[in-house]
Amino acid sequence: MAGSFAEFRRRTFSSIMFGLCAAGSALIISILLLVIGYLAWIGVSSLSWEFLAAVPTGDVANPGGMRHAIDGTIILVGLASAVGVPLGVLAGIYLSEYPSEYAATGPLRFIADVLTGVPSIVVGILGYELVVVPVSRWTDSAVSFSGYAGAAALAFIMIPIVARTTEEMLRLVPQSYREGSLALGATRAQTIFRVVLPGAFGGVATGIMLAMGRIAGETAPLLFTALGSRLLTHNPAEPFPSLTLQIYTYATGPYPEQKRLAWAGILVLLAMLFVVNLSIRLIAARHARTRVGT
Amino acid sequence: MPVSPLMTQPPTSAKPQPEPPQVELPARKRPIASVGPANASGGQYPVIDAIKRGETPEPRRHESVMGVPSILEVRDFQLWYGQNKALHGVTMPIAEGKITSIIGPSGCGKSTLLRSVNRLNDLVDGVRTAGSISLKGEDVYARGVDVISLRKRLGMVFQKPNPFPMSIFENVVYALRISGERRKSVLEAACEKALRQAALWDEVKDRLKSSAMGMSGGQQQRLCIARAIVCEPQVLLLDEPCSALDPIATLRIEELILEIGQRYTVLIVTHNMQQAARVSDFTAFMYLGRLVEYGRTADIFQLPRLRETEDYVTGRFG
């Protein structure tokens, strides 16, 4: 019977495609496990207390540690967040809570979306042209790479992300909260700070943490702004070290001992990101508990 | 206590109110679109038919309601959402210290009217108004009115309970906090008083610090009432406060409204006619943005002047 043969073929094909779909998912997850597993495996064997505590020695056979780079990344992310988080959150509040100014919010939302798609290397070049070059000219010095320039580039990446996630999270807050608060005679600022933002706290915090994780892992924007440094410095006015820059330098360099440090550095970076991700989940879970019933 | 000025003049003369200058009058009165045939009811309901034709017939306001001292005066109030006119020259006084309910089929503008009193409609884009609503003689739509202070004088409870995502205590004292009150003793006293008045104190006194989101729907709604009365508002606006609740919770809220009505002026919007009959002193019947009949609750339900009202409250129309 031709009909039933066609039916058989149809079903077999379906089963094959089902298998392929399952295989696709399995492939993605095994790639992840492969990459992360490999990084962790080599990284752990390269990791030492010296790595975390020591600074570069200048000796390629015994290159020391990455204390300077870890500090550098923390300071860079801190500086960028100190600027980027308030500006991003305020911009997000504007996009969500001022709907009557839609003539401005519509285009601004679009621009923020567009900015999240700017390649990070282009942001680095902008930082060079907009911060490093003018500062060099004003101070009449040689090229003024600095931690501030690096932090500015990272903040540039951070602001649109924080603005858009904040907006999305504030939109999830039921309109009835706002009406209830306003009906009690609260001003808009009081409504936003006492009801809307607390109601979206978990989501906004998650967005901020994600953005911080993202910029902590960025290398390209720092190449021509912070430049990197082998010195332990806490002065952002100087060329500034970062974990990513140091890893990149070591990984692409010729010395095996430095390559080992690059592996360990990647592991530390991933561990930092994992902690961030874990905190996100904890915040989100706590947040979900306080919002039971909405 | 101001007596309604409407009482001294025939209702028709309420029309040419001095317009607040900033409120833009519509260029023309648009008849509402998609009205049925001119005599959809076969002549049975002449007032409703006129309304469906886009006219605004003079409502039947009973002398009994026009004679009482009023706290809130709605005068020829009109409201547009963009191009759609939602309220067509509503004129009604709200009796002080009494419970007044507004009934009518959905889309009749009763909630819109309620939200106009504390200017919550300002939040909606493209809303325009004309006419006036005055609270104790002050026009709430006049230029320069402090909407924030206005809203502090008017409590409001919404259809769906909307406790904020914070503790029970913080919910109740929210209105005090935003007014800058920080003294713990004052806040605690006010919280207890409001919760007692909302008949919630005994149920929650041991868990004031726990989240309000964990309460039952009926408790949440009583919490919202407590939150609304903590500042002792001049008028309490209730927007279908029981529509999201089960019958038992509804009953408790109704008892609460009756009790609160002894202390406060209450304006309640409801689609439940029995509820209006049970809790209110005065009842207004609205249809398609117009006031149709307004009088004592007993009169509206037992001796209505219009056939339309009688058939609506008995469930034969609407």
Place this chain on the structure above:
Amino acid sequence: MNSAAPASPAASQPGWSRESGGQNRSGSGETGVSRRARIGDAVLGWACRLSAALIALMLVSLIVVLVHSAWPAIRQFGLGFLVSSDWRANEIERPLRDAAGKLVLRDGEPVMETLAPSFGALPVIWGTAVSSALALLIAVPISLSAAIFLVRVAPKLRIAGAASFLIEFLAAVPSLAFGIWALFVLAPFFQNHVGPVLQRVFEPIPGLRWMFYETVTVAGRTVERPIPLTGRDLFTGSLILAIMILPIVTSVSRDVLKAVPRTQIEGTLALGATWWQSCVAMLRYGRSGLLGAIMLGLARAAGETMAVTMVIGNNNQISPSPFAPAQTMASVLANEFGEATEGLHRASLLYVALILLTMSLVFNVVARRLVVGKVGGVSH
């Protein structure tokens, strides 16, 4: 606030404007607290407006600065930059040759010609286009099948949450980590194991010789020579790009497919469709959103820098072979911008950055237009 009210001129709104602008007429409510609250309202409003305006300023400054700094190159090369494959940072002096490739001699001495510095973006545009296309070719089938699995199968197995989390985590892994893995693991593996096997399998096939041999002109003669399979080439670059765009394409596709109404799937199943046929119906229903997901992946691939820079070989040439080293727009910027001191060289790199920016903006805008409305979600 999601008010869906129709548009109307802001002037006719009796809304917030009056609250913020008016002074109190009645005088009854204006307390110190109320005034302070009002000032707080105004301060917040302006802080928000300025922060939002900063976002617009950021885009404007990005475009203005790049155009301004790239101007010398734009003026000199114009649109010809896009189709030129020159990349000479320094002046070059070399013996002049005639059309036949013979040295031109005068008095027994070769005549020298001088080539001025000149730049063209064709090799990097080629490298970006081919590596992104290859990456999509590899990633899209895997991503779509995984998305189908996540939407149609995983929820029944109660592993949707875990699988989604893993994929989101993959998206959060920095580019540098993939780069190091590709440099230290993928490239050597390719060089030692995959490359030779591929060569043995494909080289004998007629018509595929171009994959493993390149023709070069040396001293005026055209010779064919084998391409060394180092593992640092276009193919490895594409492979790591594919791995890096898997998470974004998968998670956006999953969101798009999730938004397909159940009735669509149930409708086809009720008509006797097999599992796969109902999946096809689902894919068809969400096709514009899926296209958007692919465009987002393309934008990501085109702008990706670090991992590609580490394995693509960094050679400004156009070669048909996927096993030849290449260069992308992003990698040429990472490699050369730091040492480009000479004016025209730097301006040319900025010109490349401008092209890269324009390209990724276009991809992003199109992609978002396609995805918007299909998924109610956070920006990716």
